[in-house]
Amino acid sequence: MGIHQKITGLFLLVSTLIYSQEKPSYFQPSVLRASATIAPTRFYTQQTTVALINGFIEYVLENRISVRGEANIMAPNGKLLYTNSPEKFPRNYTSIYAGFGYHLGKRNWKFDIHAEPGVVIAEMEQQPFLIVPAPYQWSVSPSYMLKGGTSFYFSKYCHFFAEINYSNGWIRKTPFMSVSIAQYGISAGLGFHLLTKKK
Amino acid sequence: MILFAKIQNQILSYLRYMKGILLIFTLTLGFCFLGQADRKYTPAGMLSLGGRTTVSLFNDHENEMTGTGVGGQFRLRFSDAVNTDWFFDYITSDILNYAHRTDYHIGWSVLFYPINQLAYFRQEEEFKPKFRPYILAGHCFDYSKIEAKDGFSPLDGPMSAERWSSAVQAGLGTHLELSPRFDISLTGQYMIHLGNHIETDYDFTTGALSFNEHKGASLAGHVLVTLSLNYKIAKLWGFTRR
Numbered sequence: 275m276g277i278h279q280k281i282t283g284l285f286l287l288v289s290t291l292i293y294s295q296e297k298p299s300y301f302q303p304s305v306l307r308a309s310a311t312i313a314p315t316r317f318y319t320q321q322t323t324v325a326l327i328n329g330f331i332e333y334v335l336e337n338r339i340s341v342r343g344e345a346n347i348m349a350p351n352g353k354l355l356y357t358n359s360p361e362k363f364p365r366n367y368t369s370i371y372a373g374f375g376y377h378l379g380k381r382n383w384k385f386d387i388h389a390e391p392g393v394v395i396a397e398m399e400q401q402p403f404l405i406v407p408a409p410y411q412w413s414v415s416p417s418y419m420l421k422g423g424t425s426f427y428f429s430k431y432c433h434f435f436a437e438i439n440y441s442n443g444w445i446r447k448t449p450f451m452s453v454s455i456a457q458y459g460i461s462a463g464l465g466f467h468l469l470t471k472k473k
Numbered sequence: 474m475i476l477f478a479k480i481q482n483q484i485l486s487y488l489r490y491m492k493g494i495l496l497i498f499t500l501t502l503g504f505c506f507l508g509q510a511d512r513k514y515t516p517a518g519m520l521s522l523g524g525r526t527t528v529s530l531f532n533d534h535e536n537e538m539t540g541t542g543v544g545g546q547f548r549l550r551f552s553d554a555v556n557t558d559w560f561f562d563y564i565t566s567d568i569l570n571y572a573h574r575t576d577y578h579i580g581w582s583v584l585f586y587p588i589n590q591l592a593y594f595r596q597e598e599e600f601k602p603k604f605r606p607y608i609l610a611g612h613c614f615d616y617s618k619i620e621a622k623d624g625f626s627p628l629d630g631p632m633s634a635e636r637w638s639s640a641v642q643a644g645l646g647t648h649l650e651l652s653p654r655f656d657i658s659l660t661g662q663y664m665i666h667l668g669n670h671i672e673t674d675y676d677f678t679t680g681a682l683s684f685n686e687h688k689g690a691s692l693a694g695h696v697l698v699t700l701s702l703n704y705k706i707a708k709l710w711g712f713t714r715r
Contacts, residue, residue, distance in 0.1 A: 335654070335655075335704065336652055336654065336655070338652065339651070339652050339654070339655045339704070341704065372524055373524055373702055374655065374704065376651065389657075389700075389702060390524070391524045391525060391526040391543045391544070391702075392543060393543055393563075400623075414563075415565060416526070416527075416541050416542045416543035416563055416564065416565060417541075417543065418526045418543070442541075443541060444541060444565065444567070446565045446566075446567060446573035446575075447573070447620075448622065449622055449623050450570060450622060451570050452567050452570075452573065
C-alpha cells in the first residue's frame with residue numbers, strides 16, 4: 275500500500291469520525307428501548323450451562339438514570355450446552371427482574387450498570403428417589419441481578435448492546451438441600467429504541 | 474319558658490365554645506399562610522417508588538441460616554428531617570437441611586435525618602452525589618410459614634406450621650443520592666417479633682421433625698440488611714418561593 279493510499283484511507287477514517295460526531299445523540303431522556311436475545315448462562319454451583327431467552331424493556335428517565343424490567347425463560351430443552359447434575363436442576367425456570375440503570379459515556383456510546391431485585395419461578399423435582407414418575411412442584415424464590423454492559427446507538431431506532439450479568443438466589447422448596455441459582459451470563463444483540471417525547 | 478331559656482343558654486355556650494375553636498383554627502391557618510410566605514423549597518410531600526433486596530442474618534430460630542428476600546416500597550417525606558418508608562418484603566431461609574421458612578413483612582418505618590442541617594447536605598445549582606445518613610424505627614406485620622423439606626410425613630400429613638405476628642424494628646442507614654430524583658439506600662436494622670412463635674424440633678438420629686407453636690410474647694428477632702433503589706415520582710404537597 276503506497277503512501278497516497280494510506281493518506282486517503284486516513285482521511286476517510288477521520289471524515290467518518292467527524293461525521294459521527296455530528297450525529298445527534300439518540301440516547302436521551304424519554305427513550306424507550308427493548309430487545310430479546312438468547313443469553314447463555316452458567317449456573318456455576320450446579321455446573322450447568324443453560325440457554326435462556328432474555329427480553330428487556332427500559333425507559334430512560336434522566337440523562338444517566340433508567341428504569342428497566344426484564345425476564346429470562348429457560349428455552350425448551352434449554353440445557354443445551356452442558357449439564358452435570360440434572361437431578362439438582364429445575365425442570366422449568368423463569369426469572370423476572372425490575373430495577374434501575376446508571377449510564378455513563380458520551381453521546382451514542384454508553385456504558386451501563388444495572389441493579390435489579392426480582393424473583394425466580396422454578397419447577398423442581400420433589401421425590402427423585404422414591405416415586406416414579408417423580409412429582410414436581412413450582413416455587414417462587416427471591417433473587418437479584420447485577421448487570422454491566424455497553425450500548426452503541428447508531429441510528430434513530432436501532433442500537434447494538436452487549437451485557438454480562440450476575441444473579442443469585444436459592445430455591446428452597448426441594449426435598450434435600452436448597453438449590454443455589456447463582457449464575458453469570460452474557461447477552462448481546464440488536465436492540466430497538468424510540469424517543470417517546472419530543473423536546 | 475324555662476325549657477326555652479335552657480336551650481338558649483346551651484346555644485350561647487355552644488357558640489362561645491365554637492368561637493374559641495374558630496379562633497384557634499383561623500390562627501393556625503394564618504400561621505400556615507405566614508409559613509408559606511417565608512418558606513423556601515422543601516422536600517416535604519415527595520413520593521418515591523422503589524425496589525429492594527434484603528438479607529436476613531443472625532436469626533433467633535434454632536439452626537436457621539441466612540435468608541434472602543425481595544420486596545418493594547414507597548417513600549413519603551413529611552419534612553426536611555423526617556421521611557417514611559412503606560414496604561413489603563418476601564424473605565426465604567433454610568433451617569439447616571430439614572426445613573425452610575418463608576416470611577412476608579408488610580410495614581412502615583420513620584426515617585430521621587439527624588445531621589440534615591449541615592452545609593454538606595445543601596445542593597448548589599449543579600447537583601453533586603451525596604450520602605445522607607438516617608436513623609430509622611418502625612413497625613410491621615408479618616406472616617411466617619415453616620415447612621419440612623420433604624413437605625410430607627406419612628403419619629402426620631403435610632409438615633408445616635404458620636403464624637401471624639407483629640414486629641418492631643430500628644436501625645441505621647444512608648441514602649446515596651445519585652441524581653436529584655434517584656437514590657440508593659442501604660439500611661441495617663434489628664427486627665423483634667412480638668407475637669406467637671414457632672419452634673422446630675429435629676431429631677438428628679431418627680430424622681423426625683415436629684413443630685411447636687408457642688403463644689404469647691417472645692423477643693425473637695433478626696438483623697435485616699436492605700438495599701433499595703428509589704425514584705421520586707411525585708410531589709404531593711410542599712411549597713416553593715415565588
